[in-house]
Amino acid sequence: MNQQTSDTDEYKGAACPPSAVSHGVGLAGLAGLALWTVLAWHYGMDGPHAGIAAVVACGVPMLLWSLLVDKVHRNASTGIRWSGGLRSNKEAFDISLVKLTGLWATWGAIALFYGTARWYWEGNYSYAMELLTWSVVPLVLLSIPYVIWLDRRLIEPRDSCYAFGQWAIGGAAGKPEEGAIANHLRSWAVKAFFLAFMLSITPANFAHVINWRMMDPLMGPVAFAGFLISILFMIDVAFATVGYMLTVKPLDAHIRSANPHIAGWVAALICYPPFVLMGGGGPLDYHRGTAEWSYWFAGNDLLLWLWGGGLVLLTAVYAWATVAFGLRFSNLTHRGIITHGPYRWTRHPAYISKNLFWWLSVLPFLSITGSWIDIARNCTLLGITSAVYYWRARTEEQHLLEDPDYQSYYSWMEQHAPVPRFFNKIGILLKR
Numbered sequence: 001m002n003q004q005t006s007d008t009d010e011y012k013g014a015a016c017p018p019s020a021v022s023h024g025v026g027l028a029g030l031a032g033l034a035l036w037t038v039l040a041w042h043y044g045m046d047g048p049h050a051g052i053a054a055v056v057a058c059g060v061p062m063l064l065w066s067l068l069v070d071k072v073h074r075n076a077s078t079g080i081r082w083s084g085g086l087r088s089n090k091e092a093f094d095i096s097l098v099k100l101t102g103l104w105a106t107w108g109a110i111a112l113f114y115g116t117a118r119w120y121w122e123g124n125y126s127y128a129m130e131l132l133t134w135s136v137v138p139l140v141l142l143s144i145p146y147v148i149w150l151d152r153r154l155i156e157p158r159d160s161c162y163a164f165g166q167w168a169i170g171g172a173a174g175k176p177e178e179g180a181i182a183n184h185l186r187s188w189a190v191k192a193f194f195l196a197f198m199l200s201i202t203p204a205n206f207a208h209v210i211n212w213r214m215m216d217p218l219m220g221p222v223a224f225a226g227f228l229i230s231i232l233f234m235i236d237v238a239f240a241t242v243g244y245m246l247t248v249k250p251l252d253a254h255i256r257s258a259n260p261h262i263a264g265w266v267a268a269l270i271c272y273p274p275f276v277l278m279g280g281g282g283p284l285d286y287h288r289g290t291a292e293w294s295y296w297f298a299g300n301d302l303l304l305w306l307w308g309g310g311l312v313l314l315t316a317v318y319a320w321a322t323v324a325f326g327l328r329f330s331n332l333t334h335r336g337i338i339t340h341g342p343y344r345w346t347r348h349p350a351y352i353s354k355n356l357f358w359w360l361s362v363l364p365f366l367s368i369t370g371s372w373i374d375i376a377r378n379c380t381l382l383g384i385t386s387a388v389y390y391w392r393a394r395t396e397e398q399h400l401l402e403d404p405d406y407q408s409y410y411s412w413m414e415q416h417a418p419v420p421r422f423f424n425k426i427g428i429l430l431k432r
Contacts, residue, residue, distance in 0.1 A: 016416070017409045021324065021326040022065075022070050025066055026323040026326050028064070029238075029242070030058075032057045032058050032060060033057055040206075048203035050210070063251065072251055072253075073250050077336070079155050080155070081153050101165040102184070103161055106164060106184070114196070125200045132199070150250070160180040163181050163184060164184045189258070191244055191255075191330075193272075197272060221304040222304060229315045232316055233315065235323065236323075239322045239326075240329045256336070259396065264398065286381035287378070289375075293308075293363055295368075314356050317350075320341055320342050320349070321341070321342050322350065332399075339409050345417055346417060346419035351392065351393055352419070354389070358385070358386075359386075365378075
């Protein structure tokens with residue numbers, strides 16, 4: 001990494017490398033989500049199906065914008081040939097048969113995992129399992145014409161899914177390409193783990209916004225900040241859920257590669273249930289003896305407005321960082337390099353804004369118990385939590401720096417982006 005970032009003079013006067021996603025995609029998704037949210041709020045539709053409908057309302061405009069305006073299906077990175085030299089249905093079927101075997105075997109393994117892991121059938125996860133159970137038959141039926149249609153047009157249809165099908169069938173289908181099966185399994189592990197999580201939290205996030213009444217946000221700075229933060233978290237969750245659903249090549253939103261480094265997986269998974277370390281009662285729980293920001297500033301409206309405004313701003317940056325991905329949000333994967341929006345300021349806007357939000361909302365250096373031990377413990381644990389996110393950022397970049405496009409973006413950011421330049425100057429000062 002040092003060698004890749006040391007020679008950056010060529011980027012001093014250059015434009016930022018183009019983003020894999022346009023601004024319009026995110027704006028289209030926001031418009032669709034806003035329209036459905038207003039409609040659901042007006043009619044009081046706060047059930048779990050309404051929350052999933054919000055994901056659809058967010059995703060469909062992004063899909064249409066991507067195809068009709070950005071024409072992403074024409075990108076060379078899709079690997080699709082739209083005219084000339086298409087395979088016959090018979091030739092494609094021979095390939096698709098192996099690929100469908102690999103795909104269905106993968107889905108079967110995921111279903112076995114869901115059925116074995118008990119937490120997927122409790123609490124909010126139970127609704128996610130219902131949705132996925134209902135979707136099995138339609139997905140299996142639709143996968144047949146889709147895979148055959150796609151294999152007729154792919155320049156190289158023998159991808160990682162084909163490789164897994166070769167392994168599942170045995171020697172009769174040939175020897176899988178080296179490394180392809182591992183990438184296939186990692187990619188689907190990401191989708192299976194995080195899609196179930198996103199589907200489990202989507203209904204509650206949406207209902208939390210819908211259940212606000214007209215006058216509730218006007219009851220003071222704390223209520224107003226809470227209302228806006230609820231909306232921003234709903235936006236983040238809706239966009240992220242769309243991202244995990246639409247990992248398909250015709251939208252150029254497929255997974256190029258999943259993080260091959262075990263450290264990256266460990267750093268990510270310990271931030272999510274059931275492995276989360278920062279949750280209530282967990283080893284990195286930094287909330288003991290603390291109170292929210294509104295407790296400490298109660299009675300001072302000016303400070304409440306200023307502090308609440310700062311928290312809203314940080315949450316807005318966090319949500320914007322997800323919106324900027326459009327259809328492509330996903331942990332632990334490379335699905336195209338994003339260089340617009342908050343990614344012009346820093347390579348990790350979501351991690352920075354999220355951690356600043358925690359420090360400013362929890363205020364771990366204050367304790368309702370008055371115990372210095374609690375203060376020291378909470379500050380240490382939140383410090384470790386922030387270090388975990390720094391570790392996540394480093395392991396993600398270890399993966400992404402294998403792509404020349406990310407190397408160009410990294411070098412440009414070192415020279416032009418305000419956050420990397422600030423920390424570079426701090427580093428220079430510390431070395432003096």
